[in-house]
Amino acid sequence: MWSGSQINVWQKPAQWATLKVAESIIPVALERKSASGPFGRTLLTHAGGSTWLGKVMLEQIRALLGSRLRDCLESEAAEEFLEVLLRLMQITTLINPSFRENVTNFSARYQFLSRDRRLTVAVIFDDGWMCVRETTLPDPDITLTFSTGRALLQFLLTPNPDLLASVLRHEVEPEGNLNYLYKFAYLARRLQSMVIPA
Amino acid sequence: MSLVTLKDLCLHDFTLESMPLLAELRQLSFARKPEICIERARYVTEYLRDHDNAADLPSLRQAKKVAHFLRRKTPALHDDNLLPGGTTSKALGAPLFPEFFALTLWPELDTVSERTNNPQPLSPEDARELNLEIFPFWINRTVVEVARKKFGGFTGLRLFEDLAFFIAGKAGCVSHTVPTYVPALKHGLLGIIEQATGDEKKRRRAGHNEQADFYAAVRIALEGLLDYASRLAAHYDALALRGAPHEAAGLQEMAEVCRRVPAHPARTFREAVTTVWICQIGIHAENINMAMSPGRLDQILYPYFDHDRREGLINTEQALELIGCLWCKLADNxxxxxxxxxxxxxxxxxxxxxxxxxxxxxxxxxxxDLTYLMLRATELLSIRDPNVNARYHEGENSRAYLERVSDVIVSTKAVPAIHNDVANIAVLESQGEERAHARDYAIIGCVELSSAGREYAASSSIILNLVAPLEMALFQGKRPITANEQIGPLTPKPALMSSFEQFWRAFTMQLTWLIEHAIDLNEKLGAVHQQMMPSPLLSAFIEGPMQSGKDLIEGGALYNSSGATHIGFADVVDSLNAIEALIFQRKTVSFEELLEGVRSNFADKEGERLRLRLTNKAPKYGTSHPVARKNARRLVDTLFEIYRNHINYRGGPYRPAYWTMTNHAGLGSVCGALPNGRKAGKVLASGITPVSGAAPELTECLSSVASLGGASIPGGWALNLKYSPEEDTSAMVTHFADHVQAYFREGGHQVQFNIMTHELLEDARKNPEDYPELMVRVSGYSAYFKDLNDLMKEELITRTEYNLRSGQAVPYER
Structure with missing residues (x-):
């Protein structure tokens, strides 16, 4: 399942509790349509960081996800890398105006697939909003099939970018408009630099 | 009558010490790091976003886009070079062409300035503009994406994006051509504009609006270039007013030249050289900086040099200085x-x-005389670009000339490459080129042949990995790298084959299938280029379009070929040799054994024993073994026949070639083990060169390669040889010239050298700081050894080194 793999990584109860709150709020808050009702707007107000509670909560979640992304980069256990990356991207899009600027006026549909098809994740950007779902998109701009989480991580984030070699070795197989992949890799690396400053 | 009047062909009196300007420019060329220049990307995007008229025909649209950029292009001045401006706004620039692959930089916008390998500085402001303004505009508009939208996700595109089968040149450029600047020198751009304006009116009156629009496009693009030249003049005038008196004179002189040319006909050598340079800048505004080759400069500039010398307007040193300035400018990107x-x-x-x-x-x-001045400039500067090529015609060119060329190679240890006129002219004639046009050929980029200024050669259209069809023949249409995916046709199981002919048929079936998809993609990308990337400015500098009213990309040039080069030639020939000799003739290896060895990358002791048998017992290309010679010849002829069945979208032929740049290292790293005993991931042999260590005798090697010469290789080849340096350089030059002559007599087309030892290169790898200027020939072009990736360094180190005196390969043990 999408969130199952990372539960054990949130060791401290406070962190776990924060995450659970985040898990209930963020997916709703990040969906523009879901957020259109009064309840959604309330959540969005908090999750969007426009209140003291929202800011504290979101910053804490972002810090936790950032820490987890660091773990993914430093350890060999990279299977949950994509989930951590996408959650971090979502939340940073929401609370960080300079990062959000990257996806303003940007519309794109990404499909991520693990080669064994155990992971089927769709990412949709729509003018400053980012939505992540476990589903298959009918007409993505690009589909990225990867052999392992480690391969995907190396493809996107290693210090010496390995895009071409990964494709040549068939560890990662892109299909569709590669320009969207370059854009996504830029977003991922920007996030990486925010989490692990040079 | 000989045009050589120089007493000292070596021009020994002219040195970097006696010419401080060249010494300074040379020093700067090594000190400068390439910076990314976004200027062209900014202005072509701005034009298309804010000013484009979608109703314009493609050539008109392109001309307006290019002129919009040229009218805003920075009039740069970075040093004391006597020539104005530059192809980019930087002293050494890496321009971005968003129509092609510029968006591959997107992931690196924040890191490219600091990356470990060959960093290319990019300011944060420019990175931001690319990220938020320029790249988003192009995300669905690049040549490849327009092709995908127009034709869907077809097989050729899928194979290309897999990267391990072939590279489609048109996804990144056409470029690769030799324009002629003679019309600009003789008539000035105003003269060409006048002709275009007249033809535009005539065609409009006759109702040929498409042709009329083409002439309008030429006019608009050239007017953009003239605007740039006049802004250069104004800029230098302004700087002269502000500068010190000794600088002011030079700046005013440069401004004066820019006011005269390229608008008007050139009168002096300096004006002629400036015309060539500004036109060269112009074509880079329109087409990407890939092998845009100015051609036979010693021929087209000679009348101006001769005139000035006779009139006492210039001396040898001044002419040499101008040539050196041009060489440094040609290397500005x-x-x-x-x-x-x-x-x-x-x-x-x-x-x-x-x-x-x-x-x-x-x-x-x-x-x-200018030929010798240009050789001396090449020798003194010893810089990577321009890629200098010397033609030699036995019976017409003197032995003294050949020895001087050899001398420069020994002195620079790498340049120029030498080309055989007799063989090259014959092969161009066999392609249907008029004899006079074939004789006036020039080299494009690495080694490709082109009738200078008459041909839109697109010589880098296809770069095909020959290992792919070999692997597909071994594994019934599959490749180890793509696991169980059925890529090519299902050919018979090799283990059930009873003759080499059966395997050959399977191999050629896979080869034909792959080439046809590569050609299909090239044709489709060509159709996209016709919509997106006509070349009205370049069309003014090639014979044909101005006469026919048809852009180059529509087939307007006199000759219209497409080049297809091949990676892994020697490894594939040796693999075929091993299969034929060891499996079917001597029956010392079974196909099952071979496939298991290849599959397992010759793992374990048994595998290694098999690998050694394949390496040591099978016939090798580069020797006189009849099986090796037959298979090499047969492969060359087969490839020629496959391509001969196709005509490109501009109405010209496909020309097979054998040069590899650095692709033999990159593609080698992803190819599996091969039947010639090469292990997985190792570099492939370069160009048409035998596998390292496979050809121990120099004369056999030269003879074996030369025997492939002729009509079947019309696209050119790169033979890369490494010679041990000798203390007695004058004796070495003589031996060197002898070997070149003998190789050419046997039919060899081209050869290039590195005069250095395994040990020196090994040391340069370990201590790059001790070899900042070490230039090497890769496979068709020159590079600085320190800039090459690890695979290429390894390939150059292990490349066979011959001792010219003994004619034997020098043993190399690590």
Whole structure:
């Protein structure tokens, strides 16, 4: 399942509790349509960081996800890398105006697939909003099939970018408009630099 | 009558010490790091976003886009070079062409300035503009994406994007051509504009609006270039007013030249050289900086040099200084290379080729004093670009000329490459080119042949990995790298084959299938280029379009070929040799054994024993073994026949070639083990060169390669040889010239050298700081050894080194 793999990584109860709150709020808050009702707007107000509670909560979640992304980069256990990356991207899009600027006026549909098809994740950007779902998109701009989480991580984030070699070795197989992949890799690396400053 | 009057062909009196300007420019060329220039990307995007008229025909649209950029292009001045401006706004720039692969830089916008391998500085402001303004505009508009939208996700595109089968040149450029600047020199751009304006009116009156629009496009693009030249003049005038008196005179002189040319006909050598340079800048505004080669400069500039010398307007030193300035300017740009490509294919310049010597269009000796001045400039500067090529025509060119060329190679240890006029002219004639046109050929980029200024050669259209069809023949249409995916046709199981002919049929079936998809993609990308990337400015500098009213991309040039080069030739020939000799003739290896060895990358002791048998017992290309010679010849002829069945979208032929740049290293790294005993991931042999260590006798090697010469290789080849340096350089030059002559007599087309030892290169790898200027020939072009990726360094170190005196390969043990 999408969130199952990372539960054990949130060791401290406070962190776990924060995450659970985040898990209930963020997916709703990040969906523009879901957020259109009064309840959604309330959540969005908090999750969007426009209140003291929202800011504290979101910053804490972002810090936790950032820490987890660091773990993914430093350890060999990279299977949950994509989930951590996408959650971090979502939340940073929401609370960080300079990062959000990257996806303003940007519309794109990404499909991520693990080669064994155990992971089927769709990412949709729509003018400053980012939505992540476990589903298959009918007409993505690009589909990225990867052999392992480690391969995907190396493809996107290693210090010496390995895009071409990964494709040549068939560890990662892109299909569709590669320009969207370059854009996504830029977003991922920007996030990486925010989490692990040079 | 010989045009050589120089007493000292070596021009020994002229040195970097006696010419401080060249010494300074040379020093700067090594000190400068390439910076990314976004200027062209900014202005072409601005034009298309804010000013484009979608109703314009493609050539008109392109001309307006290019002129919009040229009218805003920075009039740069970075040093004391006597020539104005530059191809980019930077002293050494890597321009971005968003129509093609510029967006591959997107992931690296924040890191490209600091990356480990060949960093290319980019300011944060420019990175931000690319990220938020320029790249988003192009995300669905690049040549490849327009092709995908127009034709869907077809097989050719899928194979290309897999990267391990072939590279489609048109996804990144057409470029690769030799324009002629003679009309600009004779008539000035105003003269060409006048002609275009007249033809535009005539065609409009006759109702031929498409042709009329083409002439309008030429006019608009050239007017943009003239605007740039006049802004250069104004800029230098303004700087002269502000500068010190001794600087002011030079700036005012440069401004004066820019006011005169390229608008008007050139009168002096300096004006002629400036015309060539500004036109060269112009074509880079329109087409990407890939092998835009200015051609036979010793021929087209000679009348101006001769005139000035006779009139006492110039002396040898001044002329040499101007040539040196032009050489440094031609090297003012490199390609933007994303880090991922850098690791596999990096280290190249933009390879503008200059061609010297040979014969003229009447078949007479064309070597003149300027040829020797250009050789001396090449020797003194010893810089990566321009890629200097010397033509040699036995019977017409003197032995003294050949020895001087050899001398420069020994002195620089790498340049120029030498080309055989007799073989090259014959092969161009066999392609249907008129004899006079064939005689007036020039080199494009690495080694490709082109009738100078008459041909839109697109010589880098297809770069095909020959290992792919070999692997597909071994594994019934599959490749180890793509596991169980059925890529090519299902050919019979090799283990059930009873003759080599059966395997050959399977191999050629896979080869034909792959080539046809590569051609299909090239044709489709060509159709997209016709919509997106006509070349009205370049069309003014090639014979044909101005006469027919048809853009180059529509087939307007006199000759219209497409080049297809091949990676892994020697490894594939040796693999075929091993299969034929060991499996079917001697029956010392079974196909099951071979396939298991290849599959397992010759793992364990048994595998290693098999690998050694394949390496040591099978016939090798580069020797006189009849099986090796037959298979090499047969492969060359087969490839020629496959391509001969196709005509390109401009109405011209496909020309097979054998040069590899650094692709033999990059593609080698992803190819599995091969039947010739090469292990998985190792580099492939370069160009048409035998596998390292496979050809121990130099004369056999030269003879074996030369025997492939002729009509079947019309696209050119790169034979890369490494010679041990000798203490007695004058004796070495003589031996060197002898070997070249013998090789050419046997039919060899081209050869290039590195005069250095295994040990020196090994030391340069370990201590790059001790070899900042070490230039090497890769496979068709020059590079600085320190800039090459690890794979290429390894390939150059292990490349067979011959001792010229003994004619034997020098043993190399690590």
């Amino acid at each position: 490199v390609d933007m290379v994303p880090e991922a490509s850098e690791q596999l294919f990096g280290g190249a310049g933009s390879v503008p080729a200059v061609t010297l010597g040979g014969v003229d269009s009447r078949g007479k000796d064309a070597v003149n």
